[in-house]
Amino acid sequence: xxxxxxxxxxxxxxxxxxxxxxxxxxxxxxxxxxxxxxxxxxxxxxxxxxxxxxxxxxxxxxxxxxxxxxxxxxxxxxxxxxxxxxxxxxxxxxxxxxxxxxxxxxxxxxxxxxxxxxxxxxxxxxxxxxxxxxxxxxxxxxxxxxxxxxxxxxxxxx
Numbered sequence: 001x002x003x004x005x006x007x008x009x010x011x012x013x014x015x016x017x018x019x020x021x022x023x024x025x026x027x028x029x030x031x032x033x034x035x036x037x038x039x040x041x042x043x044x045x046x047x048x049x050x051x052x053x054x055x056x057x058x059x060x061x062x063x064x065x066x067x068x069x070x071x072x073x074x075x076x077x078x079x080x081x082x083x084x085x086x087x088x089x090x091x092x093x094x095x096x097x098x099x100x101x102x103x104x105x106x107x108x109x110x111x112x113x114x115x116x117x118x119x120x121x122x123x124x125x126x127x128x129x130x131x132x133x134x135x136x137x138x139x140x141x142x143x144x145x146x147x148x149x150x151x152x153x154x155x156x157x158x
Contacts, residue, residue, distance in 0.1 A: 003151025004061055008047035010144055011068060014040040014137070021125065027133070030119040031092035032078040036071050036137050043067035047148075061152040065145050072141025078134035082122040093119030 015037035021027050043064040050060035081088045117123075122132035131139075 002051075003148070003154070004047045004051035004057065004064070007061070007064055007068075007144070007148040007151065008044045008051060010147075011040045011043035011047060011064065014071070014140060014144075018133070021133075025125070027123050027125070028117045029123075030117045030121070031090045032074065032081065032088060032119045033123070033133065035090075036074045036078065036134070039067040039071035039074070043071075058152065061148070065148045065152070068141050068145045068148065072138050072145070075134045075137035075141060078119060079132065079138060081119045082132055082134060084120065088119045090119065 018029065018033065018037055022029060046060045046064035046067060050057045050064060053060065078088075080086050081093065122134065124131070125133055125136065
């Protein structure tokens with residue numbers, strides 16, 4: 001039970017950290033950054049359910065681990081976009097492009113409704129450390145999923 005509670009708290013901590021880094025450090029998220037947060041929130045809900053229900057613990061715990069890994073997979077895809085290995089298919093990830101002959105009003109109408117940044121512009125939390133926030137998410141998701149799998153397999157006695 002305590003292992004699944006830990007998983008829930010640590011899964012919820014990831015998007016909370018991302019939101020606080022926006023406010024504290026002024027970091028702007030891109031659309032892929034925002035997508036990486038939803039699986040963690042789902043994992044937190046599933047893990048709390050696993051902690052509350054002994055009978056459903058294996059299924060809910062396993063689904064929570066898969067949700068954490070889904071965020072890591074989105075993060076790995078995001079790292080590929082940042083590195084220029086492939087383009088993002090999300091429209092919100094593309095930098096606004098100037099259209100020759102377009103008026104200022106036309107360009108303003110084509111802007112995204114919310115301020116975004118291109119997904120291929122990495123955000124670095126630690127100056128001088130060449131590990132982007134997306135790459136940190138991949139490492140965090142892999143570590144959290146591994147720990148959660150251990151907690152689940154041990155019967156969450158930790």
